Amino acid sequence: MQLYISPGSPYARIARILVIEKGLSAKVEVISAKTRTTDSPYYQINPSGRVPYLVCDDGLGLEDSGLICSYLDHLEGHPSFALVAGEAGFEARRLEALVRSTLDGLAVLGREKWRPVNEQSPKIVLHETDRANRLLNLWEQQINHPLFHGQLNMVQIVFGCTLGFADLIPDFSWRSSHPKLNNWFEAISARPSFLETKPPAPK
Numbered sequence: 001m002q003l004y005i006s007p008g009s010p011y012a013r014i015a016r017i018l019v020i021e022k023g024l025s026a027k028v029e030v031i032s033a034k035t036r037t038t039d040s041p042y043y044q045i046n047p048s049g050r051v052p053y054l055v056c057d058d059g060l061g062l063e064d065s066g067l068i069c070s071y072l073d074h075l076e077g078h079p080s081f082a083l084v085a086g087e088a089g090f091e092a093r094r095l096e097a098l099v100r101s102t103l104d105g106l107a108v109l110g111r112e113k114w115r116p117v118n119e120q121s122p123k124i125v126l127h128e129t130d131r132a133n134r135l136l137n138l139w140e141q142q143i144n145h146p147l148f149h150g151q152l153n154m155v156q157i158v159f160g161c162t163l164g165f166a167d168l169i170p171d172f173s174w175r176s177s178h179p180k181l182n183n184w185f186e187a188i189s190a191r192p193s194f195l196e197t198k199p200p201a202p203k
Contacts, residue, residue: 148184
């Protein structure tokens with residue numbers, strides 16, 4: 001199988017961490033795709049040009065980090081990240097959805113802040129900065145929720161990648177004002193899978 005990624009993509013990082021945590025590195029070849037480039041050869045593989053993208057052994061292509069993680073988790077018939085049934089599964093799904101919403105907003109903010117200053121939209125920067133701060137304030141109060149602790153799960157993986165991405169955004173400082181989140185992030189960042197997939201600093 002081939003997993004197409006961009007080294008700086010938090011969405012691709014989610015899938016890469018799952019590959020490592022599931023012990024699938026020998027079965028999944030991680031390939032850096034050239035995205036946001038006119039006529040990139042990658043577009044012949046995935047016309048949307050987005051990452052992550054998994055090409056399965058039978059040639060089937062899967063896009064979306066959640067779908068890819070679920071597929072890989074079930075690959076050998078022993079899922080360890082699947083949601084349980086009932087109320088507990090619903091709660092995990094609820095938290096993961098809100099964490100992904102946090103990441104989606106930060107992704108918009110990051111793309112805007114990496115543009116030349118004269119091309120940035122002050123309105124978008126203000127809107128997404130305010131949204132990010134509201135959500136991080138919420139997570140500062142809720143980081144003691146049991147799903148953020150104990151056995152590694154998708155809520156933790158997605159949130160770890162979210163905070164890792166927040167660290168890369170120019171002029172966006174969150175650590176000093178969110179000490180509980182900072183401590184949680186420092187702990188999960190020490191996991192080998194997080195260390196191996198740490199994104200490079202933006203150029």
